[in-house]
Amino acid sequence: MYEDLDDVGLIVRSRHEPEVFGALFERHAEAMLAFFARRTLDAESAAELVAETFAEAFSSRDRFRDQGVDGAAWLYGIGRHLLSRYFRSGAVDARARGRLGMPERNVTESDYERIEELIDFEGIGLQLRGAMATLGENERETVTLRVIDRRSYREIADVLGCTEPTARARVSRGLRRIASRLETDEADTPIELEKQRWKRRSTT
Amino acid sequence: METAIDYLNQVHEDLVDAARRERADLHPVQGRPPRRMPAMGLVAAVVSVLVVAGLIGSGIFGGTEAERGSAVPADGGASTGATGATGGAEAGADEDAATAPAPTPGEIADLSEGGGREAPSADLTRVIRTAEISIVIPRDTFDERFGQAFDAAEASGGFVADSSYADEGGTPRGTFVLRVPAARFGEVLRQVEGLGTVQRRQISGQDVTEEFIDLEARVRNLERQEARLLTFMDRATKIPDLMAIENEVARVRGEIERLTGRLRFLANRVDLATIQAEVSQKPKKAPGGFWDFNRTIARIQAAFLNTVRELLAVAEGLVAFGAAVLPLVLLGALGWGLVRRSLRRADRAA
Numbered sequence: 157m158y159e160d161l162d163d164v165g166l167i168v169r170s171r172h173e174p175e176v177f178g179a180l181f182e183r184h185a186e187a188m189l190a191f192f193a194r195r196t197l198d199a200e201s202a203a204e205l206v207a208e209t210f211a212e213a214f215s216s217r218d219r220f221r222d223q224g225v226d227g228a229a230w231l232y233g234i235g236r237h238l239l240s241r242y243f244r245s246g247a248v249d250a251r252a253r254g255r256l257g258m259p260e261r262n263v264t265e266s267d268y269e270r271i272e273e274l275i276d277f278e279g280i281g282l283q284l285r286g287a288m289a290t291l292g293e294n295e296r297e298t299v300t301l302r303v304i305d306r307r308s309y310r311e312i313a314d315v316l317g318c319t320e321p322t323a324r325a326r327v328s329r330g331l332r333r334i335a336s337r338l339e340t341d342e343a344d345t346p347i348e349l350e351k352q353r354w355k356r357r358s359t360t
Numbered sequence: 361m362e363t364a365i366d367y368l369n370q371v372h373e374d375l376v377d378a379a380r381r382e383r384a385d386l387h388p389v390q391g392r393p394p395r396r397m398p399a400m401g402l403v404a405a406v407v408s409v410l411v412v413a414g415l416i417g418s419g420i421f422g423g424t425e426a427e428r429g430s431a432v433p434a435d436g437g438a439s440t441g442a443t444g445a446t447g448g449a450e451a452g453a454d455e456d457a458a459t460a461p462a463p464t465p466g467e468i469a470d471l472s473e474g475g476g477r478e479a480p481s482a483d484l485t486r487v488i489r490t491a492e493i494s495i496v497i498p499r500d501t502f503d504e505r506f507g508q509a510f511d512a513a514e515a516s517g518g519f520v521a522d523s524s525y526a527d528e529g530g531t532p533r534g535t536f537v538l539r540v541p542a543a544r545f546g547e548v549l550r551q552v553e554g555l556g557t558v559q560r561r562q563i564s565g566q567d568v569t570e571e572f573i574d575l576e577a578r579v580r581n582l583e584r585q586e587a588r589l590l591t592f593m594d595r596a597t598k599i600p601d602l603m604a605i606e607n608e609v610a611r612v613r614g615e616i617e618r619l620t621g622r623l624r625f626l627a628n629r630v631d632l633a634t635i636q637a638e639v640s641q642k643p644k645k646a647p648g649g650f651w652d653f654n655r656t657i658a659r660i661q662a663a664f665l666n667t668v669r670e671l672l673a674v675a676e677g678l679v680a681f682g683a684a685v686l687p688l689v690l691l692g693a694l695g696w697g698l699v700r701r702s703l704r705r706a707d708r709a710a
Contacts, residue, residue: 173383174378174380174382175376177375185371185372186363186368189365189368203371257378257381259574271365
């Protein structure tokens with residue numbers, strides 16, 4: 157649906173036909189999930205960030221101005237903003253979803269696996285290794301089992317003699333710590349470039 | 361949308377739902393008054409629901425909903441909290457409920473496609489109503505009054521879910537639980553209260569509209585997911601793939617069953633309100649007269665027994681004290697004996 161419209165077209169049209177915004181979600185949600193997953197290294201937070209970003213974008217689509225800017229850049233701008241708030245507070249906002257009456261959803265077992273696949277741990281292996289050194293022994297061991305050995309949470313729980321939720325919590329905590337370090341290392345992410353381009357365009 | 365990640369599918373669905381709600385605000389259904397007038401909104405909603413009910417040809421929601429809609433104001437002050445959700449558009453969550461009553465033409469079309477099972481999404485606010493009361497009835501009227509309460513329940517189209525009666529030490533007590541159609545709730549409650557004197561009354565309304573909408577959306581998602589999995593299954597060529605898909609289908613189906621079970625349970629709770637009553641009898645009057653001989657006897661008996669009990673307690677204390685002191689006395693005696701012996705020896709030596 158709406159293949160003939162570009163992102164900007166979709167956003168503009170969705171002002172009078174709200175459902176059209178769904179097409180924007182279809183186009184970008186999965187890529188954005190990968191974007192957040194690589195930065196948060198946490199499936200649940202990444203998923204929630206996607207939901208919140210689109211909720212926020214939907215609420216503020218009237219404020220979008222067509223200045224020749226890529227619609228995706230606008231979306232990612234909102235996402236980026238929410239991401240930095242997430243790194244500061246450690247929790248994903250639910251305000252925009254609340255305003256729209258969207259329920260908070262749970263990330264299922266199988267989703268966890270699929271989202272972690274999006275992270276592509278090998279691709280960011282080098283940076284990861286440096287950041288791993290900053291973790292405590294317990295966390296490092298758990299993260300290693302999960303991320304490098306690709307063991308299931310059940311196996312990890314067996315190996316370390318803890319429960320599955322504990323294993324998941326340790327991985328998530330460890331990855332969050334790594335993520336906040338990666339974040340400081342990472343200035344020229346695609347979205348930064350996108351933003352710079354956006355600034356250039358809006359000033360000219 | 362085409363993704364294997366359930367979460368994204370759910371959010372997509374939520375976003376489209378939010379968009380539909382907004383569209384309902386942008387292009388109101390013809391003749392639909394502004395939201396600030398809940399009473400008229402309600403009437404419009406009832407009409408819409410009737411239209412929907414007619415369209416889908418399902419008799420389940422038609423009659424009771426219309427009756428419930430008209431009965432809401434008749435229940436008086438006690439239940440305003442329960443039905444207040446229609447007017448409570450200020451809370452974010454209630455916006456669902458406030459916009460839900462009047463379906464857009466698109467939604468109605470959806471409903472006619474989806475069949476009877478989808479009907480609740482166009483429903484009125486869903487509230488589970490419960491009343492708990494304690495009443496006191498005149499002496500020796502238990503059978504009669506219980507009978508009246510049960511008749512009232514059955515006459516309204518409800519039933520007696522539970523009843524018990526016990527007579528302990530001359531103070532009979534009973535309880536019963538009536539389930540009555542939500543539309544007749546106020547009427548039956550008044551009849552039950554008329555059986556005696558009301559000592560306590562608690563009426564509560566739990567708004568489950570949001571849970572309803574949420575559950576329905578989840579069921580829709582899961583059914584979509586199931587359909588997708590089944591097409592994968594057709595395409596699968598390897599046994600392990602097939603097994604994995606089959607497991608996933610079983611899981612999704614289980615989840616659908618669980619959620620629809622919950623939906624059915626909620627629908628039952630909403631359709632049938634609950635009245636719980638505790639019934640007791642007026643207490644016996646205290647015997648009159650200027651002297652109560654029995655009471656005097658009881659007091660004498662109590663006084664005597666009290667003294668005996670105290671004496672026994674003192675005796676018990678003394679025995680215990682003796683037992684505690686005994687080892688010390690023995691030790692002292694032994695020591696004294698030794699000292700005397702050594703003194704005597706010293707005397708003899710001198």
